[in-house]
Amino acid sequence: MNGQRRASLARFAPLLAGTGLFIAACQPAAQPSPTTAPxxxxxxxxxxxxxxxxxxxxxxxxxxxxxxxxxxxxxxxxxxxxxxxxxxxxxxxxxxxxxxxxxxxxxxxxxxxxxxxxxxxxxxxxxxxxxxxxxxxxxxxxxxxxxxxxxxxxxxxxxxxxxxxxxxxxxxxxxxxxxxxxxxxxxxxxxxxxxxxxxxxxxxxxxxxxxxxxxxxxxxxxxxxxxxxxxxxSDEIQGAAAAKWSKDLGATKAYILDDSEAYGRGIAVFYNITAPKVGLQVVGGPESIDPKASDYRALAQKIRGTGADVVFFGGITQNNAGKLWQDLRATLGTSVRLMGPDGIQEQAFIDAAGQAAENTYTTFGGVPAPKLTGRGAEWYxxxxxxxxxxxxxxxxxxxxxxxxxxxxxxxxxxxxxxxxxxxxxxxxxxxxxxxxxxxLPTGDTSLTTMSGSIVKSGKFDSANSVTLQAPQ
Amino acid sequence: MQIQEEVLQVLLIGIANGAIIALIALGYTLVYGIIELINFAHGEVFMIGTMAALTIVTWVPSLFGVKQAFTLPGPIVALIVLGSLVAAMVTCALLNVVVERVAYRRLRAAPKLAPLISAIGVSFVLVNVGLLWKGPSQLNFPDLLPQVDIFRDWLGINTLVLFTFKDLLAIVIAVPLMLGLHLFVQHTRLGKAMRATAQDRDAASMMGIDINLTIALTFLLGGALAGAAGAINGLYNNSAWAFQGFRGGLYAFTAAVMGGIGNLRGAYIGGMAIGIVAAISDRVIDARWTQVVVFGLLILVLIFKPTGILGEETTERA
Known part of the structure; x- marks a missing residue:
């Protein structure tokens, strides 16, 4: 009986190890990133x-x-x-x-x-x-x-x-x-x-x-x-505008995270490219998080260790941004600014992050509806x-x-x-x-105006959003 | 932050996460100890536990006409926390018994792979129950546990290390559960019946032990443990997600195997080991590599000690 049990367990070993490796290997490729898209x-x-x-x-x-x-x-x-x-x-x-x-x-x-x-x-x-x-x-x-x-x-x-x-x-x-x-x-x-x-x-x-x-x-x-x-x-403008906004808010050291998807990774890369140009020091990243992780406390700890005063996350709400925010806030306190792109500028993000969403800075590749003028205001x-x-x-x-x-x-x-x-x-x-x-011939719009909104009392304060421009 | 503080902080994070993994692992190892079945649905039962706790935590405050539970007076919040724990344990205990009755009992005499596949099937069913119930998004689980900073507020030590009452609770709550389980299995009549069933089902049956009842009891206990883990996970991590059972279950199963499956203390040690290694990997390497590190370690342990760190305890298993 005893011997049998050992044998049966031993059979699980390769299965388990295989499953683990398989899952680990699949992780980065789960979403078609630009590399896998072709x-x-x-x-x-x-x-x-x-x-x-x-x-x-x-x-x-x-x-x-x-x-x-x-x-x-x-x-x-x-x-x-x-x-x-x-x-x-x-x-x-x-x-x-x-x-x-x-x-x-x-x-x-x-x-x-x-x-x-x-x-x-x-x-x-x-x-x-x-x-x-x-x-x-x-x-x-x-x-x-x-x-x-x-x-x-x-x-x-x-x-x-x-x-x-x-x-x-x-x-x-x-x-x-x-x-x-x-x-x-x-x-x-x-x-x-x-x-x-x-x-x-x-x-x-x-x-x-x-x-x-x-x-x-x-x-x-x-x-x-x-x-x-x-x-x-597109995001080369948004990422750059976010980096410049961080600097304008008084930040000096940035830590950059992303969710490893085409969109999130892309915007994080542009934030990273622009940061040194506007005098913002990048102290970590762009580093991809594991969107399925149950907590990010150790990561938050690492960020605290670098002395970053702004954390930028390139990603979407659906890749566990809510939980990431809770752990970052708990560890970093309220003095470190947390910023994200339009991928988290939605009510679902605030619902998921709860209290931690308060005072989050979000950029948006355009103008929020209440800020539209002329025909736009009529439409609103x-x-x-x-x-x-x-x-x-x-x-x-x-x-x-x-x-x-x-x-x-x-x-x-x-x-x-x-x-x-x-x-x-x-x-x-x-x-x-x-x-x-x-x-434009590429299919992009000729518009380049960006905006930034801050979360106040559980809502995006889009009425007081600021206009952002990417540095030239 | 000095290096000692840094190390201590990472260890504390790892231990707190490890304790939750250990809680889930206890259920795996208990069921395996009795009927030698890897109950792959256990992770999903754990998820249902979090959902049940979340339901209580959001529903009860609405009875008082408030939106957020933490605005209620302290004793009521404490009762809500306790109530959610009990609700999750009862829900999951009953659910696990039903799963055993429906999906495993008929297959008890079948080849080993049959109940294993059946367990995977059950886990898919339960994930979809979770999806129907709470939807596919990651949900916010209200923060109800007191956030007292133990080092600074209680001990008066001036340090940057963050260790709250919540972390402490997560770490110690598994200990009484483990001890209780141990005493139950070792020192009660029902526990004796469980051990007898584990040793030799036919002989136990001939001695007048109701095998079906004993195995159902095992699942009842396993489910209650998963429910407790689910509620604590929600209260501690403040998030609930229909897919959390897969990752949680896989880590817990790994912990059970690493510690020596069938062995209660092994599950605890295995859980701690995984929690700490994952925290170190998150901190020192890159979060993306954590799974590779954890499973790489598992392979190493299994190669050099196939029965796990503590080994399987055949005399004291359960």
Whole structure:
């Protein structure tokens, strides 16, 4: 009996050790970071095959007329060179679908609810029509209940679903930069335009020295024409503005943490690059935390040992920011400033961190709704009246991106993915609620204004937010 | 901060975390000691314990019409803390008995792998129960334990080392539980029945011991321990998460194996060892490497001493 027991335990040893190593090994790669992202697109490319097989059928019908309502993606692509441009929205008819792909499950839901509200608001104000076409909006979820946040599989599924539905002309999304890395290549091949209200990871659109060598080309495989745009400024500006803000607040020594995702790591790197330029000494990091850890006391201890007077965390609420904040506050006290990016500028973060969230400094790659002026201020009033609640930071960007989409469909004048994509990317001097702006050739917005808000009495004090500028 | 203080602080953090791991590990090792089953669902039972405690801690204050429990008078807060502990222990004890009845009893005579797979299945079911119940986000567990700084406020020592009443509670609470368990197993009739069942199930049955009842009792105790660990984890770490059971369970299982599975003191020592090593790794190396360090250590222990640090105690196991 005794001997048997030993033997049975010994059998567990390799199993256990194997499990442990496996889990440890998986940890850093759990989220598709920029390094792992390239593998994904090629993997998920296969499901697009069905779209290709339907192409001959569509192509067999008399060469897709410019306004043909049933043009399949590939047929449309093939037809575009011969399609004569039609001005105005006069030839639009039938149904045009706009889909969005955002995390609609988990704690991002609070934020994305207000974005979807804003989409619907923009659409309703256009009476769901552009020219003679009826616009149908579909709200896709790229998160799963089990993960509590976006997953690469779900995002790829959404992108393929959009590609395979010939009525889909615009893809609004994504919310998370890591998710965009998955869907851009899928949609790019199908010439489907993407407008993100919230992606701030710079590598999606441009090459940043010292981060990832193969960006952004890796997201546009085979040299497919750029289909991706975003209405928010990206993180090289936000990270730099955060570092400058830290310095302006009187900090001298910074400790930098991140959650090891594309977005969080990216912004931490830019904070790190800018800090020495503005006279802020980096005493530790960028160091990745383990988002599944049960506590961060030893890490907080290490930070205290370095004498840092500001801790910057590049990451999102859903990667255990609440617990991290509790342990940092308990160990560092209230004299050390805690700062984070827009990924934690949501009510869910304050709920998770509790008291520890008080006096947290958060940056945001734009202007909070109450600070918008002109048309923006009018929109803010309408929103509060219609939904009887405060819009979260990205709601105004959601509204703007839907407006851009409708404007582009109008200008393209026909139900054609290539024409609509080109119309979106060539958006110039667009006057919306964010002001007057254009898309740069990279797909980025020409806007660069940032803002910072502080948590006061369990709320983001966005009414007293400050305007931030990145150092030149 | 001087080097001695630094070392002391890291040790204290490690010991406090280790105590929580040890609490969960006790449940693993108890069940293994009796029926030689690694109850992989134990980590999830622990998670349900935290959720049950959280429910009490948020629901009771709402009866008084206040949003945050710590605004209530001291004695009521103490009662809420105690109530959440009891609720978690009762919930988890009953849950564990139901799990044994549904998922393990029928498989008792089956090959060893069958109940193991069944246990993994149960753990998935319980994770999803947690998800349905409280959602997928990391939740804030209200901070109700007194935050008295022991070194400075009680002992008057001027040091930067942070050691609160909360840390002390987490460290010592496992000791009475362990002692109680030991006395129960060694000195009561039911405990004797458990030991007899562990030694030879058929012979014990022939002596008139109700095997099903004895094993159910073992699960009842194991569940109560997991519930206690869950409540204490919530009160101590101030966070609750539907996925916490996986990491917590894995560390505890590792602690049980490292200390010598089936051995109550081994579980405690194993838990402490893991807590301290993890804290040192977090502090000295990089937080990302902590798991590699912990499991690397486990491999070393198993290679050189396959029965764990203290070894399996066949005469005194339970």
């Amino acid at each position: 593998a994904k697109p090629t993997e998920v490319a296969k499901p697009t095959a069905p779209a290709a097989t339907t192409a001959p059928a569509a192509a067999a019908s008399p060469v897709a007329k410019p306004a043909s309502p049933v043009a399949s993606p590939s047929a449309a692509a093939a037809a575009s060179p011969v399609a004569s441009p039609v001005a105005g929205g006069g030839n639009l008819s039938g149904t045009i679908k706009i889909v969005s792909s955002l995390p609609r499950t988990g704690s991002s839901k609070g934020q994305t609810d207000t974005i979807v509200n804003a989409y619907k608001m923009a659409l309703a104000e256009a009476n769901n029509r552009v020219g003679g076409a009826t616009i149908v909006y579909e709200d896709l979820d790229d998160a799963t209940a089990a993960a509590g946040k976006w997953t690469a599989d779900k995002e790829a599924e959404n992108a393929n679903r959009a590609v395979n539905d010939p009525d889909v002309m615009v893809y609004l999304g994504t919310f998370n930069s890591g998710a965009a890395a998955v869907s851009i290549p899928i949609l790019c091949r199908a010439n489907l335009t993407m407008i993100s209200p919230a992606n701030t990871y710079p590598g999606l659109t441009k090459k940043i020295e010292g981060v990832e060598a193969n960006e952004p080309d890796v997201y546009y495989p085979g040299g497919c024409k750029r289909n991706y745009t975003r209405v928010v400024p 009033g309408r929103y509060k009246q219609q939904y009887n609640s405060e819009p979260e930071p990205y709601a105004s960007y959601g509204y703007e991106s839907m407006k851009v989409a409708l404007d582009a469909i109008q200008r393209a004048g026909r139900k054609d993915r290539v024409a609509i994509r080109d119309a979106v990317t060539s958006t110039k001097d667009f006057t919306g609620i964010l002001g007057s702006w254009s898309f």
